[in-house]
Amino acid sequence: MKRTPESAAFFFAPFVSSTMRIEPGWIDYNGHLNMAYYNVLFDRAVDEAFAMVGLGEDYVRERRASYFTAECHVQYKRELRLEDPVRATIQLLDFDEKRLHVYMELRHASEFWLSATSENMMLHVDLDSRKVAPFPADVFASLAIMKAAHSGLPHPEALGRVIGMPARARAAPSGVH
Template sequence: MEVLEPRNGEPSDLPTHRLKVEPAWIDTNNHMNAAYYTVAVKDAALYAHDTWDYGDDFRIRTGESNFVVDTQVIYLRELLLGAGLLVRTRILSVEEKRMSLLFEIFNDDLDYLAALVRYRVIHVRLGPPPRAAAIPSPLRRRLEMVRESHAKLPLPPGHERFRSSFSEDTRMSAPRGWVTRGERE
């Protein structure tokens, strides 16, 4: 993983991660296979969580973390073998137990937005079994401050193609088989 200072014109408030399209990511059409767009944002997500003190140190300290419960990808332009990628991470929303993240994947060599990836995550107390839990107040305040900073920046083109938000999707809940606080008590 390569984490660099923002270039001229890049928002400095957004955690930024750079990598390259790997040979194993290329499909028979000679472009990046759809499955690898989520691979491309994995390290960017880990880095962003560390900058918000919501990464490994937080998990070790508290026994809590978050799990991705929904991923959506909007493909805008193709990516080819060896292309430099720049991934920017922003917080779209923070709720009592949930958070929504947006990853912007750019072709860093040719300077175009190639894809958007949205994660919807749920905060958990690690188990067994893992349980959905409220985000601790100090962390939630920190994440909300970051979200407010990110909200000052314009959203990228294509973001309107994502499905509904948590607030609009009343069917969103903990994955099947998980015990939520209300069910156990």
């Protein structure tokens, strides 16, 4: 069997997106990338990664199925400005017949500092019924190859974080009731 660039890409660990540019309309009144557009950049990168396993636009058109994000946890580490080129890494942490657990990092493309992380749970959805459905066997097999390639990566420190006030911060200051 002849190996194509698409099949070879399954073995990149983690997957690294192409370089992305920040659009002027995404900059907010603070002079940096508005928080919503971090998700746009992560979304574009994950689309690029999952196209490699057969879950691209052709899949949506031909098989009438896609993947939807069910839960997302973003941590903002360092602000991005208009001139900052970025790349995202994608690590497939786990998957089953209907779900994908993914960890992503957004980094400056030439200086490599970390700007944000995103942990996501995604669901495979039949677009006709709008219900969660199993992956087809060929996509499931490709996901298994990607997961195997990513299984040797270190466990991300940011994984599974819970949002909440630390216990010491919950106590009211003296004199405040």
